[in-house]
Amino acid sequence: MKHILLIGNLDGHSVPILRYTGKLCKDLDLRLHVLKIEPNNDPVFLSSPHYVNKLGLLANRGTSVKKKELETFVLKNTEDLIDSTWVSLRLMRGNIEHCLNSFINEEKIDMIIARYELFKKYGFEENEIFRKLFLNVSELPTLLIPENFSYEPLQNVAYFSTFKQDDYNNIQWLLTNFPKSKIDVIHFSKEENTIEHQKWIKYLMSEISNANLSYHRKDATIEEFIQKEADTITPDYNCLGLTTHKRNFWVRLIDPSTVLNLLSKIETPTLVFKYTIAKK
DSSP: OOEEEEEHHHHTTOHHHHHHHHHHHHHHTOEEEEEEEEEOSSOEETTSSEEEETTEEEEOTTHHHHHHHHHHHHHHTTTTTSOGGGEEEEEEEEOHHHHHHHHHHHHTOOEEEEEGGGGSGGGOSTTHHHHHHHHHTOOSOEEEEOTTOOOOOOOEEEEEOOSSHHHHHHHHHHHHHOTTOEEEEEEEOSSOOOHHHHHHHHHHHHHSOOTTEEEEEESSOHHHHHHHHHTOSSOSOSEEEEEEOHHHHHHHHHOTTSHHHHHTTSSSOEEEEEOOSOOO
């Protein structure tokens, strides 16, 4: 993992998230990218002094001022953490989905970071389209951070398993990109593991031989586990990981009956992966 993305429209002016991301980048030697998009049907870079639309070549007025304001704010709040040469800022005008996908592909972004606060129900109106595309278009892992959360290394990660191939891929990703983290693969069930599940666990542990990896079956529901973590002053884990269908992510995060909504109520960073393989 080399490149981290913040969406400037959502988090570009949040000091806590900039500080958190800056410390994460410093800790793991990562490059920070901040992208801000101005919606327009003509996908062009705002750094260009001109752009072409249906009317022809037009002056791109005021863009240098906007970029300078964002650049000044970002660098001011990260300068004591990472060198400015490791911070990249880009302004783009165009179709939001096109700009986001183009930037992710061009810069080889590995992970997106955002605040949980942005996805709570009372925040719907502002930047709604950005949030929907951000969550439903990108295939990248997304690290959601509680509001005003101080950075600490992800030492103990609880990964919620569903015994799918995506779990295997995501666990490998975690161990590769957070090599100092202890990963507990957890399955929630009141019943003993089936033969099929036992075979999957054996396969996982034999294929990924790592002292930081372990498997646990919790005789509890996910809701009970999350509530226990929320009620503890010093929870067992300082990061949670799960996989979800991206087409349902937006709805599930704001639905008060879902696990994702419960997660947004606790002070624990959550790493959300998107299913890439059809769930049976």
